[in-house]
């Protein structure tokens with residue numbers, strides 16, 4: 001029995017949803033004398049021709065809010081399955097994958113990295129093109145410094161191997177899939193980041209990302225996220241979503257859109273400067289009403305993405321329209 005509150009809540013949710021969920025332990029990790037499971041949950045129709053969405057969180061142990069947002073959303077989905085016929089219909093037409101706590105060892109130890117000192121978002125076998133910021137961009141100096149990539153040539157950390165296996169087997173087997181990975185800590189606005197992180201070149205699916213952004217703003221005009229390629233802020237080595245996106249591109253017929261929700265926590269600190277003195281403070285909302293607001297707000301986004309994945313054929317542009325969208329997207333993000 002674990003004493004990590006997020007893991008206990010996940011296990012409660014698994015009991016609540018056992019009629020609808022398939023759960024497995026993707027890997028187990030050690031932290032001190034503790035062992036923790038990394039769970040992978042699936043629900044909905046397993047038919048690989050249908051669209052799929054994957055929800056990921058807890059990659060960085062300090063960013064507990066990402067895991068909490070996903071647990072709140074998953075609990076609400078499972079509760080709705082008790083009575084919501086439309087949700088049952090939706091799940092007949094798509095697949096959902098959840099991996100809400102990828103780095104339980106880091107969360108237990110209150111570190112960004114995993115228990116071996118490796119930053120899982122710097123650990124994939126991919127090199128940035130050009131200069132990266134010192135340390136922040138990923139380095140191999142020492143696991144005692146933040147943003148450590150791991151040793152050169154070594155296999156990825158087991159948490160990342162489990163994450164990549166889940167994405168390859170559960171998402172990339174589908175013709176259309178979206179991944180959303182929930183983080184916090186950067187800036188004062190909520191952002192949606194997309195590849196690349198390793199290079200300043202636009203991805204081939206930039207048109208689809210722009211269309212998705214427009215669709216969200218038309219559907220929820222008061223919910224604002226700042227969409228941008230991660231490379232606009234800083235470039236990094238070893239980004240696991242860049243790595244998986246490039247893997248997905250080995251089959252050009254497939255669309256895989258990996259998105260990172262980066263919850264802007266600096267605003268929480270500005271509203272409550274005492275948070276600066278708490279180790280968890282700058283990554284997580286500390287006041288209860290603010291926590292509830294954060295959980296509610298991002299649920300709208302997660303629910304939207306689920307429905308957008310299911311209905312992708314009605315909004316994805318093709319032919320000349322798609323080319324024009326791609327040009328517009330390049331102008332917006334790469335030639336401002």
Ligand SMILES: [Zn+2]
Pocket residue numbers: 059060063183184185
């Ligand atoms: Zn993070």
